[in-house]
Amino acid sequence: MSDTTTLRPGLTRKDFASDQEVRWCPGCGDYSVLAAVQLLLPELGVRPETQVFVSGIGCSSRFPYYLHTYGLHSIHGRAPAVATGVALARPDLDVWVVTGDGDGLSIGGNHLIHALRRNVNLTILLFNNQIYGLTKVQYSPTSELGKVTKSSPSGTVDHPFNPVSVALGAEASFVARTHDMDRRHMMEVIGRAHRHRGAAFVEIYQNCNVFNDGAFEDITAKDRRADMLIDLRHGEPVRFGADRSRGVRLNAFGEAEIVSVDEVGEDALVVHDERRADPSLAFALSRLASGPHEPTPIGVFRAVERPVYELALQAQIAAATERGPGDLQRLIESGHTWEVPGPDGDGEQRVG
Amino acid sequence: MTDTTAPSATAQTLDRVVLRFAGDSGDGMQLVGDRFTDVSALFGNDLATLPNYPAEIRAPAGTIAGVSSFQVQIADFDIATPGDAPNVLVAMNPAALRANIDDLMPGGTLIVNEDAFEERNLAKAGYASNPLTDGSLDGYRVHAVPMTTMTIEATKDSGAKPRDAERSKNFFALGLVCWMFSRPVQPLFDWIDERFGRSPIVRDANRAAFSAGYHFGETTELFETPYVVPPARLPPGRYRNVSGNLALAYGILAAAHHAKLAVCYASYPITPASDILHELSRHKALGVRTVQAEDEIAAISIAIGAAFAGALGVTATSGPGMDLKAEALGLAVSLELPLLVVDVQRGGPSTGLPTKTEQSDLLLALYGRHGEAPLPVVAARSPSHCFDVAFEAARIALRYRTPVVILSDGYLANGSEPWRFPRIADLPDISVPFATEPNHTDDDGTPRFWPYQRDPETLARPWAVPGTPGLAHRIGGLEKEDGSGNVNYEPANHERMTRLRAAKIAGIAADIPPAVVDDPDPPADLLIVGWGSTWGPIQAALGGLRADGRRVAHLHLTHLNPFPVNLGEILRRYRRILVPEMNLGQLSRLLRSEYLVDARGLSKVQGLPFRASEIAARALQMLES
CATH class of the missing domain: 3.40.50.970 (Thiamin diphosphate (ThDP)-binding fold, Pyr/PP domains)
Known part of the structure; x- marks a missing residue:
């Protein structure tokens, strides 16, 4: 038995790194997400064998190979469904889904929204780089309108998804956004997602430095962040800017809009409430920015409690078992049965 | 038929009867078929059923497309199929009659709901004239019964509105047929009480309709001879x-x-x-x-x-x-x-x-x-x-x-x-152990878990489930290195893994029962090879062929990959091989390519099982060639 079997309080990043060589392109944003997760896992106080990382297909989906945990690199788009099966069989384990904008929102969009709708206890990390990288430069369902790629030489005519809006539309119980340039923010948001009971969805803006370099630079570059990232904090008025002079209020239609705090006063601003049962406020905030070129909210949009799918199913099983454990023999003998006697019988049959 | 005295006390004994209920898909034919089957099983008959219903939940009422039917064969001996041609057909409307009459055996008994044979329904079914009066049914024993009218009359006291009461007419038909075949009635009343207990009006209407149908059979001159199919002699045991x-x-x-x-x-x-x-x-x-x-x-x-x-x-x-x-x-x-x-x-x-x-x-x-x-x-x-x-x-x-x-x-x-x-x-224990220990040691002595380190006998890899300490591992759809399971694209490794996966499945042949051929006097002149649900019709055909002195063997495959190890050797013993399939020849193609034998296909793709007679006819043709 190897040494990982004993619970050592002082696990480190090394204990969660596999022996496999990491094969992403040098400079890829995926490295910083991997580092954040490898640093976070020891902080969460979990053991490697209790963590299961399930992925689909794409650059981000190689993630499980680089973690010393249980991992399943499945097929394109299906990770949320495979992970649902793992959670169903073993509700005691922590199940993660690592996916991308193509994997999670294009080929696997259906599984993603249904895992969120059911509220399966999963931590879903969606790496959004707004491009297909592994297949070499086709547009993705999050690519901005008009994007020129190999498959859209005249620019795309597809309207993109806003992943946070999609997750909120599916009534995910936890929805957040972070980006690969801020390790501390990533660790904080992913850590909260992991602690959430139910399906937790985290969109991670991730730079593909080879095929879509700088896609998020307008908002994530160090000198832009203060003015372009709106860090949502529960219970606080939504304000941002280097001098915190700008804020967000709701107009008469319930739409979020950016205002000058001096002009409207702080009392007019939205006070962020991630625990509102109704997702409308979170949805309004998610509509503030249509692309990563204008002030964009990050942090936790929504974190509410609702019944966890596999636990609700387990509760049904427990309730049924409490009424009396199942008896397979009795089950197959249920309904009408009859006896056919042996040769020493009188040849007649008795109706049972 | 003019004699109005009580029916004969002596029931006619048959060794088997094929009965088909046919009606509109909203008429509840599957339900009455199920009930008749259940009560016949209780009575001790051997039986086999064939439900047949349209894909639409409610196809247009009264049309051929909307016809739903349920066939059951009951017998006093071990039977294998729901039977070829029904002896008794219950048709609830003209469309049901039209869709099924060609299957009824000559001279068979036809029971129809006379009330449904009005102009509109006849037109929907495509009848230019009423078959009940135009003589086209002269070759059958026709019993036209006003089931709708009698059901509405019988259910008057149940509190059901006439429109709802009319829906109980399937129970009227069931009652009538139960009387014809001397089925016990109490289990049916019990079932109605249980199923409809929550809707007393429906329960009472169905009970009343069933009784009315049963008593109609008992008292009317239409059915002078009740049929009895005595219980079957199945192998001893509880069924x-x-x-x-x-x-x-x-x-x-x-x-x-x-x-x-x-x-x-x-x-x-x-x-x-x-x-x-x-x-x-x-x-x-x-x-x-x-x-x-x-x-x-x-x-x-x-x-x-x-x-x-x-x-x-x-x-x-x-x-x-x-x-x-x-x-x-x-x-x-x-x-x-x-x-x-x-x-x-x-x-x-x-x-x-x-x-x-x-x-x-x-x-x-x-x-x-x-x-x-x-x-x-x-x-x-x-x-x-x-x-x-x-x-x-x-x-x-x-x-x-x-x-x-x-x-x-x-x-x-x-x-x-x-x-x-x-x-x-x-039943046997089929559990397999989960892996609990590392199964490989690195050169430096470090214990490792290798998810693709195979069992030398079965070639199966270990099953290490998440949660097991020390065995954390990653697997996926990418090609894996033999043993370690790490991602590996090397040419020789891929060929080795491809061959290992194939060898593992092929090796299962040693772990399944050898094929057994049913050949009382080997080698027969013809071997019939089947798989899946053709078993029933092949067995039924075999009975007839052997009764005629034909030497025919039957081999039925449960394992289709891998095949039993002795299959090739068996096939080569026979000069003629017939493979009936409800496709255009899929197993026959496999047998021909795998064993280089002249397996001949018999195909049927009509959405219905083979009739024994179809297989027997082809077998005779081959035997005479």
Whole structure:
């Protein structure tokens, strides 16, 4: 038995790194997400064998190979469904889904929204780089309108998804956004997602430095962040800017809009409430920015409690078992049965 | 027929009767067929059933497209099929008559609901004149009964409005037929009370209609001779009636019990497989976890995830769903995890004939994946055999860590037969141990867990479930290095892994029973080879052929991949080989290519099972060639 079997309080990043060589392109944003997760896992106080990382297909989906945990690199788009099966069989384990904008929102969009709708206890990390990288430069369902790629030489005519809006539309119980340039923010948001009971969805803006370099630079570059990232904090008025002079209020239609705090006063601003049962406020905030070129909210949009799918199913099983454990023999003998006697019988049959 | 005295006290004894109820799909024909079957099973008859209904829930009333029928053969001996031509046909309207009359045996008994034979219904069914009066039914014993009128009259006191009361006319027909065949009535009253107890008006109307039908048979001069089919002489034991889907669900439960695993069953509703989901979702007290997935792909993916986590992962579907599951099935082949995939076949391609049977997915099950992706395939031959096949599939899946496809079909799924059910405790243990220890040591002495280090005998890889300390590992759909399981693209490794996966499945042949040929006087002049639900019609044909002194053998395959080790040797003993299939020759093609024998196909793709006579005719033709 190897040494990982004993619970050592002082696990480190090394204990969660596999022996496999990491094969992403040098400079890829995926490295910083991997580092954040490898640093976070020891902080969460979990053991490697209790963590299961399930992925689909794409650059981000190689993630499980680089973690010393249980991992399943499945097929394109299906990770949320495979992970649902793992959670169903073993509700005691922590199940993660690592996916991308193509994997999670294009080929696997259906599984993603249904895992969120059911509220399966999963931590879903969606790496959004707004491009297909592994297949070499086709547009993705999050690519901005008009994007020129190999498959859209005249620019795309597809309207993109806003992943946070999609997750909120599916009534995910936890929805957040972070980006690969801020390790501390990533660790904080992913850590909260992991602690959430139910399906937790985290969109991670991730730079593909080879095929879509700088896609998020307008908002994530160090000198832009203060003015372009709106860090949502529960219970606080939504304000941002280097001098915190700008804020967000709701107009008469319930739409979020950016205002000058001096002009409207702080009392007019939205006070962020991630625990509102109704997702409308979170949805309004998610509509503030249509692309990563204008002030964009990050942090936790929504974190509410609702019944966890596999636990609700387990509760049904427990309730049924409490009424009396199942008896397979009795089950197959249920309904009408009859006896056919042996040769020493009188040849007649008795109706049972 | 002018004699109005009570019916003869002496019932006519028959050794078998084929009865078909036919009506509009809203007339409740499946329900009365089920009830008649149940009460006949109770009476001790051997029986076999054939439900046949339209894909539309309510096709336009009164049309041929909307006709639903239920055929049952009851006999006092061991029978294998629901019979070829009915002796008795109950037709609730002109469309039902028109759609079924050609099947009724000459001189057979025809009971019709006279009230339904009015101009509009006759026109909808395409009759230019009323067949009840134009002499076209002269070759049959026709009993025209005003069932609607009599049902409304009989249910007057139940409180049902005439429009609702009219809907009980199927129970009138059932009562009439129960009297004809001397069925015990109390179980039917008990069933009506239980089923409709919550709606006293409906319960009372159905009771009244049933009694009215029964008494009508008893008192009217129309039925001078009640039929009696005495109980069958089946092998001793305790029996119940079971449909294929129910037996399959029970087989999965029994397998999980003896594998000591929880069932995780995920599926997407599809005809004719949904009843398995319905059944399993009722058994939470047995720890069964069921998911109605968002689609067919999710269903198999959930089952794969559950298998990775140490459960018995199962999914079921029909043809269109099998197409959708193909990629995930390939993943399961690559992951080498135990998994059961049930395909309840129906007529294809595409949506095809959703409610009709076919055997056209054999090659799909064997080869319908990209890459070299072999997996075991087993097929059930009768409704109760679905239980055994589910158990056997689980045994293979667990021991060899492989997905297994179970082939059933619409005829088996919905058909039923008496089942001498087993004592669950007598079934074998099929559990396999989970890995608990590292199985490899690095050169420097470090213990490792290698997920693709194979058992030298079975070539199965270890099953280490998440949560097990020290065995954390990653697997996926990318090619893996032999042994370590690390991602590996080397040419020689891929060829080695491809051959190892193939050898593992081929090796299962040594672990399945050899084929047994039913040949009382070997070698017969003709060998009939079948698989799946053709078993019943082949057995029935065999009975007739042998009674005529023909020397015919029968071999029926349960394992379709790998084949039993002795199959080639058996085939080569026979000069003539006939392979009846409800497809255009899928097994015959396999046998020809695998064993270089002259296997001749007999195909039928009408959405209906073979008739014994069709197989017998072809057999005779071959014997005389």
